[in-house]
Amino acid sequence: MDCSQPSLEPAAAGPSLPGPSVIAPLRAVVRLRRRVCLLRKRRLLPPGTGPASGAGAPRPGCRSGAPHAHLDQPQFFTFDGPAEQPSRTPRKRRRRSRVVLYPETSRKCRPHAERRSRAQRCLLLLVAIVGFQVLNAIENLDDNAQRYDLDGLEKALQRAVFGQPGAVGRIVALLRDYLATHVHSRPLLLALHGPSGVGKSHVGRLLARHFRAVLEDGALVLQYHARHHCPEPRAAQDCREELAGLVADVVARAEVEEKTPLVVLDEAELMPAALLDELHSFLQPQRAHHFHNAIYVLLSSAGGSEITRFVLQNASRALPASSDGDRDGVAAVQAEEDLRAGLRSLLVQEHPLWQAAAIVPFLLLDKRDVVNCFRDEMAGEGFFPEQARAELLAAQLSYYRVAGREFAVTGCKQVVARVNLL
Numbered sequence: 001m002d003c004s005q006p007s008l009e010p011a012a013a014g015p016s017l018p019g020p021s022v023i024a025p026l027r028a029v030v031r032l033r034r035r036v037c038l039l040r041k042r043r044l045l046p047p048g049t050g051p052a053s054g055a056g057a058p059r060p061g062c063r064s065g066a067p068h069a070h071l072d073q074p075q076f077f078t079f080d081g082p083a084e085q086p087s088r089t090p091r092k093r094r095r096r097s098r099v100v101l102y103p104e105t106s107r108k109c110r111p112h113a114e115r116r117s118r119a120q121r122c123l124l125l126l127v128a129i130v131g132f133q134v135l136n137a138i139e140n141l142d143d144n145a146q147r148y149d150l151d152g153l154e155k156a157l158q159r160a161v162f163g164q165p166g167a168v169g170r171i172v173a174l175l176r177d178y179l180a181t182h183v184h185s186r187p188l189l190l191a192l193h194g195p196s197g198v199g200k201s202h203v204g205r206l207l208a209r210h211f212r213a214v215l216e217d218g219a220l221v222l223q224y225h226a227r228h229h230c231p232e233p234r235a236a237q238d239c240r241e242e243l244a245g246l247v248a249d250v251v252a253r254a255e256v257e258e259k260t261p262l263v264v265l266d267e268a269e270l271m272p273a274a275l276l277d278e279l280h281s282f283l284q285p286q287r288a289h290h291f292h293n294a295i296y297v298l299l300s301s302a303g304g305s306e307i308t309r310f311v312l313q314n315a316s317r318a319l320p321a322s323s324d325g326d327r328d329g330v331a332a333v334q335a336e337e338d339l340r341a342g343l344r345s346l347l348v349q350e351h352p353l354w355q356a357a358a359i360v361p362f363l364l365l366d367k368r369d370v371v372n373c374f375r376d377e378m379a380g381e382g383f384f385p386e387q388a389r390a391e392l393l394a395a396q397l398s399y400y401r402v403a404g405r406e407f408a409v410t411g412c413k414q415v416v417a418r419v420n421l422l
């Protein structure tokens with residue numbers, strides 16, 4: 001029954017119509033139904049509570065356009081899934097936060113993001129290899145320098161050589177530098193220059209003795225005296241060939257033993273040009289590589305008069321090699337550099353050999369150094385090294401007297417002869 005249907009009104013006229021006793025209750029029922037339908041429409045009446053309820057569903061005939069109350073809560077079971085059911089209030093999807101919270105002490109990167117590229121790994125490997133090689137090279141350098149006991153050599157020279165601290169320091173520094181490695185591109189040529197009797201040959205002998213001891217092979221040290229090995233009447237070419245053979249033997253032997261040989265050439269001022277040419281050829285890069293690994297010590301009095309003049313001109317100020325140790329550092333170093341430059345330009349005029357040489361000037365000895373030479377020689381000869389006696393002997397020698405200082409004209413050259421007379 002439709003609530004919107006027109007109500008059952010009795011017909012105005014007709015013979016077959018029931019009487020007023022039947023119509024009155026019908027009208028009451030119709031009114032009641034209308035009333036219930038109206039209440040349902042207004043949702044004032046829950047379904048199934050009306051007089052016509054019983055099954056809980058809207059009554060047929062009471063068509064309603066209004067939504068059912070509690071529609072989302074079915075009152076009986078259906079097979080409809082949640083999808084078929086009327087939509088409830090849609091849940092909002094919560095966004096996941098992308099911020100990752102790490103503990104303070106841990107690394108702040110995602111665990112899976114620690115992949116390294118191949119190039120990065122190769123680079124790390126390369127760095128490790130280079131570092132290892134550098135450490136190895138440093139160790140090898142130390143080993144090579146220790147083999148020659150240069151500290152011991154320095155102490156020996158400082159103890160035995162008087163009045164030449166600058167020359168001794170430069171010789172040791174040059175040797176230290178050269179002997180830091182065994183592989184060289186050229187030999188080391190030390191040129192010791194100075195006036196007579198200042199200790200050039202003395203230093204040459206000390207060097208030869210030291211190298212014989214540390215190399216443990218006397219054949220790796222060659223001492224060549226021009227006057228002895230190449231006396232005056234001998235042909236210079238013969239001397240040259242002999243020198244070439246001697247040096248070739250020494251460097252070849254040193255190559256086998258992986259050591260650096262020492263060649264001391266004394267009285268270079270007496271050497272014929274052919275010998276200097278041969279010596280110069282040893283320094284050339286086109287020589288076989290075993291010639292590159294050698295130390296040549298050239299002793300010469302050439303340039304002695306220039307050194308004497310230099311010392312006397314600078315007598316008033318402290319010199320690097322002065323034995324009193326009181327020196328003005330910068331001025332002294334500059335003065336010695338000037339002296340070396342002057343000597344080189346002078347010596348190169350004699351022979352190009354000196355262009356490649358490390359020049360070491362030996363300065364004049366003063367009276368105190370001569371006294372020390374006497375005491376040393378006296379002790380060596382078995383005399384008591386009495387100071388007064390040594391001073392007495394030193395006073396018998398001749399000196400340059402400049403600016404209150406006394407420089408021995410012949411150094412300690414005559415010391416041996418004078419002590420022998422005692």
Ligand SMILES: Nc1ncnc2c1ncn2[C@@H]1O[C@H](COP(=O)(O)OP(=O)(O)OP(=O)(O)O)[C@@H](O)[C@H]1O
Pocket residue numbers: 160161162163164194195196197198199200201202203300301365373411412413414415416
């Ligand atoms: N500076 C010095 N310290 C200690 N002794 C020295 C010094 N100079 C010379 N003597 C002593 O004097 C002697 C002669 O010196 P040495 O032969 O070294 O002089 P030199 O400079 O080589 O001179 P020359 O050019 O004339 O050969 C040496 O045997 C040594 O005993």
